[in-house]
Amino acid sequence: xxxxxxxxxxxxxxxxxxxxxxxxxxxxxxxxxxxxxxxxxxxxxxxxxxxxxxxxxxxxxxxxxxxxxxxxxxxxxxxxxxxxxxxxxxxxxxxxxxxxxxxxxxxxxxxxxxxxxxxxxxxxxxxxxxxxxxxxxxxxxxxxxxxxxxxxxxxxxxxxxxxxxxxxxxxxxxxxxxxxxxxxxxxxxxxxxxxxxxxxxxxxxxxxxxxxxxxxxxxxxxxxxxxxxxxxxxxxxxxxxxxxxxxxxxxxxxxxxxxxxxxxxxxxxxxxxxxxxxxxxxxxxxxxxxxxxxxxxxxxxxxxxxxxxxxxxxxxxxxxxxxxxxxxxxxxxxxxxxxxxxxxxxxxxxxxxxxxxxxxxxxxxxxxxxxxxxxxxxxxxxxxxxxxxxxxxxxxxxxxxxx
Amino acid sequence: xxxxxxxxxxxxxxxxxxxxxxxxxxxxxxxxxxxxxxxxxxxxxxxxxxxxxxxxxxxxxxxxxxxxxxxxxxxxxxxxxxxxxxxxxxxxxxxxxxxxxxxxxxxxxxxxxxxxxxxxxxxxxxxxxxxxxxxxxxxxxxxxxxxxxxxxxxxxxxxxxxxxxxxxxxxxxxxxxxxxxxxxxxxxxxxxxxxxxxxxxxxxxxxxxxxxxxxxxx
Numbered sequence: 035x036x037x038x039x040x041x042x043x044x045x046x047x048x049x050x051x052x053x054x055x056x057x058x059x060x061x062x063x064x065x066x067x068x069x070x071x072x073x074x075x076x077x078x079x080x081x082x083x084x085x086x087x088x089x090x091x092x093x094x095x096x097x098x099x100x101x102x103x104x105x106x107x108x109x110x111x112x113x114x115x116x117x118x119x120x121x122x123x124x125x126x127x128x129x130x131x132x133x134x135x136x137x138x139x140x141x142x143x144x145x146x147x148x149x150x151x152x153x154x155x156x157x158x159x160x161x162x163x164x165x166x167x168x169x170x171x172x173x174x175x176x177x178x179x180x181x182x183x184x185x186x187x188x189x190x191x192x193x194x195x196x197x198x199x200x201x202x203x204x205x206x207x208x209x210x211x212x213x214x215x216x217x218x219x220x221x222x223x224x225x226x227x228x229x230x231x232x233x234x235x236x237x238x239x240x241x242x243x244x245x246x247x248x249x250x251x252x253x254x255x256x257x258x259x260x261x262x263x264x265x266x267x268x269x270x271x272x273x274x275x276x277x278x279x280x281x282x283x284x285x286x287x288x289x290x291x292x293x294x295x296x297x298x299x300x301x302x303x304x305x306x307x308x309x310x311x312x313x314x315x316x317x318x319x320x321x322x323x324x325x326x327x328x329x330x331x332x333x334x335x336x337x338x339x340x341x342x343x344x345x346x347x348x349x350x351x352x353x354x355x356x357x358x359x360x361x362x363x364x365x366x367x368x369x370x371x372x373x374x375x376x377x378x379x380x381x382x383x384x385x386x387x388x389x390x391x392x393x394x395x396x397x398x399x400x401x402x403x404x405x406x407x408x409x410x411x412x413x414x415x416x417x418x419x420x421x422x423x424x425x426x427x428x429x430x431x432x433x434x435x436x437x
Numbered sequence: 438x439x440x441x442x443x444x445x446x447x448x449x450x451x452x453x454x455x456x457x458x459x460x461x462x463x464x465x466x467x468x469x470x471x472x473x474x475x476x477x478x479x480x481x482x483x484x485x486x487x488x489x490x491x492x493x494x495x496x497x498x499x500x501x502x503x504x505x506x507x508x509x510x511x512x513x514x515x516x517x518x519x520x521x522x523x524x525x526x527x528x529x530x531x532x533x534x535x536x537x538x539x540x541x542x543x544x545x546x547x548x549x550x551x552x553x554x555x556x557x558x559x560x561x562x563x564x565x566x567x568x569x570x571x572x573x574x575x576x577x578x579x580x581x582x583x584x585x586x587x588x589x590x591x592x593x594x595x596x597x598x599x600x601x602x603x604x605x606x607x608x609x610x611x612x613x614x615x616x617x618x619x620x621x622x623x624x625x626x627x628x629x630x631x632x633x634x635x636x637x638x639x640x641x642x643x644x645x646x647x648x649x650x651x652x653x654x655x
Binding site: 297298299300301302305306308309310312313316317318321322323324325326327335336338343344345346347348349350351352353354355356357358359360361372374389390391412414417418419434435436437 | 463464485486487488489490491492494495496499502503504505506507514515516517518519520521522523524525526527528529530531532533534535536537538540543546547550551554555556557558565566591615618620625627628629631632649650651652653654
């Protein structure tokens with residue numbers, strides 16, 4: 035049997051929890067739970083209903099019925115305490131009807147649940163499909179479904195107030211490790227992982243040092259997360275000693291991957307993230323990533339995306355002469371002959387131009403603060419092949435070499 | 438016959454353990470000579486400017502990414518060009534690009550982390566633009582360490598540079614040369630069409646050279 039409490043008030047989950055550890059919060063003003071185990075404690079259903087009503091107060095409706103849906107219908111439509119209710123006379127509009135169905139039932143003269151329940155089931159199925167059958171079963175009180183158990187929102191936050199300020203990284207990491215271990219255990223027990231960690235350090239100088247790590251893949255291994263936190267704090271240390279710290283993890287569903295037996299082994303995502311974080315600590319945060327081409331005619335139509343590599347379908351390729359950039363481009367002095375480069379001199383590169391192809395005039399982004407406008411040449415020297423360009427101010431640069 | 442002899446001779450798998458796997462470069466004339474680039478070993482690609490070192494590396498990366506492997510490009514001098522790499526067939530989404538800002542020390546450390554992390558198909562260490570005075574100061578112990586890290590793994594460490602560095606640690610050394618540059622059109626209105634490149638295997642020594650043509654980007 036099921037009990038349903040319907041009424042205003044935010045305390046309905048707490049009232050339901052006093053009688054059953056598992057309950058369903060159907061809507062904010064309705065909770066329903068099983069009462070099968072309460073018989074020995076309270077007695078017959080009448081006594082159970084009275085106990086619930088006493089706990090819930092006067093402004094709520096309590097009903098007890100054989101099925102959860104019947105209990106919900108009774109609690110929503112009968113005031114006070116109802117045990118084993120008779121739903122036959124309830125108006126058909128108490129069911130979740132669409133406007134179209136409501137009009138059809140009205141035109142057929144179906145006004146009560148009893149009238150709907152007595153309609154031939156085959157005919158209802160033919161005319162209304164599964165939705166109609168479901169409504170009729172609801173009217174008959176024959177819908178016996180499992181409860182959707184209420185799960186309180188779990189937070190993955192922790193805070194430690196320190197007795198003495200901590201200025202060194204090692205003792206701070208010891209405390210962070212403790213918090214991370216607890217939170218990762220909690221994540222594991224709930225079958226979740228975290229994709230964002232926020233560390234908030236309250237400092238001795240009354241300021242806060244907040245660091246947020248956004249992980250490219252959800253993780254829940256405390257050791258890996260601790261290492262990432264350590265590298266982040268080494269790169270961005272707090273300005274003063276820490277007096278309190280709080281840690282917050284954003285829970286998401288863990289990543290699941292189906293590996294193929296014939297596919298090559300790729301780096302484990304958490305290990306790869308740790309490796310890339312270590313390399314970022316050496317070469318800088320913006321210098322590690324996956325190259326991405328941009329849809330532009332800009333001379334550098336690509337960017338470095340801060341994400342992990344992903345396996346994609348193979349691309350068609352051909353033997354393509356590769357290009358190497360000089361970053362920054364080399365300033366050069368170019369002698370012209372008939373408006374074509376004849377000789378070039380730059381740091382480490384000089385000589386007579388044997389062949390030249392150009393000028394290839396390109397420009398763009400004039401509507402932005404960083405426009406570009408230049409004449410490009412492909413040139414061949416006895417020592418190599420280069421791409422050079424001239425800016426509108428007549429300054430020449432070597433952009434790179436063909437290799 | 439004792440058990441050891443039976444295992445090593447009768448079953449015959451002992452010699453198979455020594456068989457090395459190769460990754461074809463995607464350049465048919467070169468693959469015909471060297472079989473491919475050996476896995477679990479260091480390979481050096483050397484040559485002067487415009488000799489086709491980077492063209493060969495792009496081809497190798499394309500061959501690796503087409504086998505669904507993740508690769509890494511440790512770019513000492515920020516010289517990598519994703520446009521020509523894509524045209525060569527490199528799947529950029531499978532490539533980790535590490536720009537080391539002209540610091541060879543950082544490049545070596547980054548390569549060390551990548552090789553020890555494992556799971557990569559090809560790790561390219563590009564030292565082409567490192568000045569000789571810095572390149573000559575790289576301790577040889579680095580190459581031993583790298584060789585040790587990748588042996589018995591399917592990873593390839595490809596070193597691209599002007600002169601050989603890894604010496605005895607490298608299992609393959611290819612020397613690249615530019616044979617001919619193809620220009621089309623009348624003088625004054627020329628177009629760069631491509632280049633004919635030549636690869637010579639210095640280690641293991643092969644008498645034949647591989648010649649292949651690379652198209653210029655259009």
